[in-house]
Amino acid sequence: MRQGITHGYGVYREITSWRAETWTSVKPGSIYHALEKFESQEMIQAEASGDSVKRGPARTEYTLTEQGKTEFISLLEAALKSNDFQLLAAGIAFMEMLPRQHVIALLEERLDSLKEIDTFLKTLPTKSIPSDPSKHPELVGMWIGYFEYAMAATHKLKHSLKAGNYLFKNESI
Template identity: 65%
Template sequence: MSAARLLVLGALARRGIAHGYGVHQDLVSWRADTWTSVKPGSIYHALEKLASQGLIEPSSSEDSTKLGPARTEYAITEEGRQEFIRLLEAALKNNDFQMVAAGIAFMEFLPRARAARLLEERLDSLRATVSFLRTLPTQPIPADPSKHPELVGLWVGYFDYAVASTESLLQALRSGSYLFIDEQK
């Protein structure tokens, strides 16, 4: 799964219609480069790929005030909206930081209860990972990297934090924070 794909579809779902540069500007203003590895080139590549798959629909801009050739605008198709929701749901369950970050950025496109259930699935997976990591053997002088106490400690610390932050997000959802699609008028 690609964070760029989810971010581009999410930006178009939010905007309705946009030039590639508009999608790029949204991601820059959201500072998406700090919480994903999405770069400008991957945005334009994702736009081309999504268009070739029929998930977004390109059209020429009719902006008569702009000098030069028409720009291509994109709108998400019904198939694209379904793919966006599929990617969003997968991202909220994902243990990869970049994917869950992209999922959180667009979680309001889901009903509150669905977002909470997906995050609960993530939490179960994270807890299982922490339990497994705590069973890994370590050696004071490791024979291989997987037995290095600092490396295992780093993994455990990362996943402990992921558990705590997911619990915190779930608590926020349960207490009514944020506005979800099923609550909008």
């Protein structure tokens, strides 16, 4: 988490503050199950809260382990190169946790992949009366349009980062 140590409800609050439900399938009831799973995989470490001010039972707080940090970085890098919109959205949400130049390089890799797909799509044969859905001119046109938009949006983001927008890891105000 961006805040370091937090409890289950804090995880939920942070996720909902990002409006993550618009780009993920995270459900409030699944947070604690996910935390237990991450703990069993040694991605996070649970500790009883040291907060003696509150009444009632101590909360369990979680922090990333070194293994969890490594996995997070790996997933973040993959997301920033991904052609899957939901994964890319998650990557953009956390991109500032990597060095700026590294994010730009990952976006370049994404652009290379998008260009390959776009080039391939433009070679697909189409027919006015298609016998196969892959030859339908409207479908092929939509695919090409989607990938052209994805390339334009990725270029725009890359230029924004090169212009100095956002505050990245190891940068100061």
